[in-house]
Structures are given as structure tokens and as C-alpha cells.
Amino acid sequence: MSSAAKNLATARHTDTTLSVEQVSYAYSSNPAQAPLFTLEATSLQARAGEIVAILGPNACGKSTLLKLIAGSLAPLSGRVLLDGAPTHTMTPRVRAQRIAMVQQESPLLFPSRAWEFVLQGRHPYSRTLRFESEEDITIARNALAQVGAEHLTDRWMDKISGGEKQRVILARALTQQPVLLLLDEPTLHLDIAAQVDLLDALRRLASVNRYIVVVVTHELNLAAEYADQIALLQRGRCLRVGPPSSVYQRELLEQVFQTPLTVETGPSGRPRVNVWAGPAAERS
């Protein structure tokens, strides 16, 4: 059998490009009324192997932008192109073969084992009623191995810890053999060790499997440490896109997050944010 990396890497598109071109969106409960929330025209580009972090305070449009990239929302204007094809007009099946989404976990209605869960990632490749092939099983095993979760294979999904579950969910995304991996607050509810584990895994996946990784997060320092590009959003406007060093400016971050803070250069040479001690200190 081929190695895990070879098996999961997307041989088809090693030079994948993601191009978000002036996309905007508006939520409204009633078309006649003014929209409740708008995302103003946002653009960014990413290449295979890059990690893009979308940052911003609550309700700034991070998740909306992620859904637009995933193609599950149709943009009001502009377009999101994955290798030149608009993501929101892809059929669900084709989209699932190219884009994997890791969401904040939703509880399962009936319990299932980790391997059953991971094999679901092969769904976009299966025919109606086709049973899993040897190849599907190998891919699932490799995916579990690649995120360091082989030991969880036969465990029940409702009997493992949050960090372990997050890895299994990531493994399922890998079995989709995507070119674009999207994550919505993957580190939420994880302790610091589990957060670093997960982000290390993402970094590896981006470079070894040549994925484009887009991650929505609240963790300013972890984003600075791991992301190649940062998109900073505030109230539906994309204020800046660029490498961490260009986005992490004290005045800009203070204004966006409404918190006094300082920015310094950390041991890794990347920016690091310190929140001032005080009543708001717990919040960063």
C-alpha cells in the first residue's frame, strides 16, 4: 500500500488556487427591509500549502465568509473561484470532493464508532448503495494515522474527549481528499496542548498534502504563529489581508477588538499580542 501522505494528497491539483473576488453578502429576514447584516466586498487569494486565518470579533462576518468560500452560500456579488470554478455552482457531490468543512461539532443523533464516522468522508465518491471498498478503508486508516488517531478507530464517538473528537472529524475531512480544507473555530473548547496539536497537524497537512487551509478562529496568537495570511474582519468589512506581521498592528487590533493591547515579536519571529491586565484581561 502507498504511504499515508501519497494516498491522501491530491495528486490532481498540486497547484490549486483559491481566489475570493469581491464577494459580498447580506442576511435579511424580509427582502423588503434593510438587511440585518452585510458582508462588504472582500477579496483574498491563496495557493496550495498555505494557511489563511480569518480573524475578528464576534458577529464580524467570519463564518459568513467561510460559508461563501465553501459555496454553501451564494454571494450577492463577486465570486469565489477554486481552480477557476465558482464554488457555489458546483453540485454537492463535486463540491464535497474538492472542499472539506470542519464545523463546530454537532451531536450525533445515534452513536457511531470513529471508523464509521471517518468512512463517511468517502460518501462523495461512492455510488448509491455501494459498499466501502478496500481502497476506502485504506484511505480512512491513513487519514486516522495522519492525525494521530489510529488508537481511536474502534471507540464510540460519544465516549471520547473533545480533542480526540476534533481529530476524528479532521480525519473524516481528509478522507474526502479535498484541495481546500475549511475549519470553523476548530480549537474552541480544546485545552492549549490539544490546540497546538491540532494546528501542528494542520500545518503538516497543508505542506504535505498540499491543501489550502482556511480557518476561522478567535486565537490571535495561535493564528499569528501558524497562518501564512490573515484576513481581519470587523462588522462585515474586511479591513486588511496579508501576512501576520502586516496585519498585527497595535492601533488596528486595538480598534478592531476594542481592547487595550500591545504587539511584540515572539521567539519565532512572528508577532505576539499581549492583552493589558485589567478587567478585560481574561478576554483575549
Added chain:
Amino acid sequence: MQPLTLQRLLVRCVALAGVLFVVVVVALKLGAVPVSLYGLAQDLIRFAFHRTSALSSNYSLIIFDIRLPRILLGIFVGASLAVAGTSFQALLRNPLADPYVLGVSSGAAVGAILAVIIEPHLALSPEAATLLTPLGAFLGALATIAGVYLLGRRNGGIDSNTLLLSGIITASFLSAIIIFLMNILTSRDRGGMAFWLMGDLSTPLQANLSWVIRVGFFLAAAAIYTTASDLNLLLAGEKEAMHLGVDIKRVRIVVYVAASILTGLAVSVSGTIGYVGLLVPHLMRLIFGSDHRILLPAAAFGGAIAVVLADMLARTVVAPGELPVGAMTALVGAPLFIYLLRRRMT
């Protein structure tokens, strides 16, 4: 890692078919008129080889003209309700969903009664007239599930509790309509109707109707089975399923229409039999797990077994009298349901 293979699926189905066969033989034997097992075996073998002229005796009439058709009807009704219940539970993401709880059975009953009321006013041939009832039941079921689904939606997603409450309210509203409609019926029809409403397999079917039941069951169940792996993904939620390539709109239409056909057919020939569509899927899930590729056929067999057993009890416990089979499923089902509910919580 032990993924489902065709072989494992077939082994389980054959085992369940074996259990069903044993239950059918027992159900053939038991009844108001005693039949010896030996004579029964002889007759079954002769029947199987189409040597019906050589059937021994006086009780072949009872077995092959009364008990066997009734058992076959029970098999189709039970399988229909259990498959409909299984698919509702997955699609609506609600372990308490089934045609009875959601009011779909009541909707089918209203449709069937309306068909009975309208039928004399339409100059139909007798063959077409018998098919009007299942058609009415199907339309009633489909309208009800559409209504309950719309009532149960909040903020673009299905809210489990709202959905369940909408179903229960709809069911009680439709029951009131049924009472109202019963008064329009002539007293001749009314007596049978009351028994039918509680769930009843004793009325013999016309040949064309029983043909429709069988074909309808296989088509609708096959349609639902094509969505089996989609239903597996829906257990984690509609958004998750969509990101894994499930065409949710297609699955929804296939399941709602097919499950309405199954419920409509079952209700039009046997009235509203409760608990089968709710409990059988849970029992089968305990035994076979929640992969719908095995769960759907297992539920079909399980539903058939449950209804044949329930009807056997309904025929025998107060013999020579009879209970409606729906009363029997409720007597056994309600305590079993409470047990499963408590077990789940602990």
C-alpha cells in the same frame, strides 16, 4: 474496523427472514380453530408446490383463505410502518418520530375516510373505487407530513421539540376531524370504521388492492433504500451532510413521498396501528447499529414480525372474540417505549 459488506448484509437478512418464517408458521397454527403442526407442515409443502387440490382437509380453508392472507397483509403493513418510521427518524433527526406520532397516520386516515365519503358520488368502476381509498390515504399522509414539516421549521432548521409538538397537535386536530367525518358516514359503515381506526387486519382485501399494496411497498421501500447512505450522514445534521455531498432536497422529497406512500397504503388497509414505526427501528438499532443500509431492511423484517405477532395475540387472547391489532401494539408498545426511554436517559 468492520465496514458493512454485501455478504454481512445478506447473512443478517436471511437470519431475519428465518425468524419471520417461524413467526408466520406459529401464527398459522394458532387461532380459534386448533391446527396440528404436522398437518400444517404437510399442507405448507403441498401449497408451496402448487398442489392445492391435495390439501388435507377441513382446515385448509381456514389456513390458506383466512389466516395466510391476513398474515401476509400484516407483513406488508408492519414492514411499511417500520421503514417509514426509520426514515422519518433519520431525516427529521428525531428519535421519537414515526408516522403515528407525527400525525401522518391520522392524515392518511382522514384521506381514506374522505375517499369513502366521496366515492359514491363519483361514477367509478368497482376496481377504480377500491383504489380510491389508498390514493386518498396517500394524499392525506403527504399533506400532513408537509404541514408538520413546515410547522416544525424554525430559523431555517428543524427544531426537534417544535416538530414533535406540531405532530402531536396535528394528530389530535385530525382526530377531531375524523370524529366529525364519521358522523357523515352511514351507520352501516360506521361500526367497521371504528374498529378500523384502532388498527385492524381482519377485513379481507380485494385482489387488485392487495396487488397495489405489494407493488407499492416494494417501489417505495426501494426508493427509500437508495437514500440509505445519505440518511447515515444526516444523523450528524443537515449542514454536515451537505458538506459531505448529500443532495438534501432530493433526499427529502424521496423520503417524504415514499414514506407517505408506505403510510398511506398501510393505513388504508389496516387503520392506524401505532408504535410499530416508532419502536421497531429502535430495537433494530440496538441489535444491528445505526447504518441505514442494514437498518432499513432489518426494520422491514422487524416490523413484519412485530405486526404478525401482535395480530396473532389480538386473534387469540380473547378467542373466539378479537381485539384490534392497534390496541395490541399499544398495550405492548407503550411500556416497551417507556423502558427504552428510561434506558436511554441513564
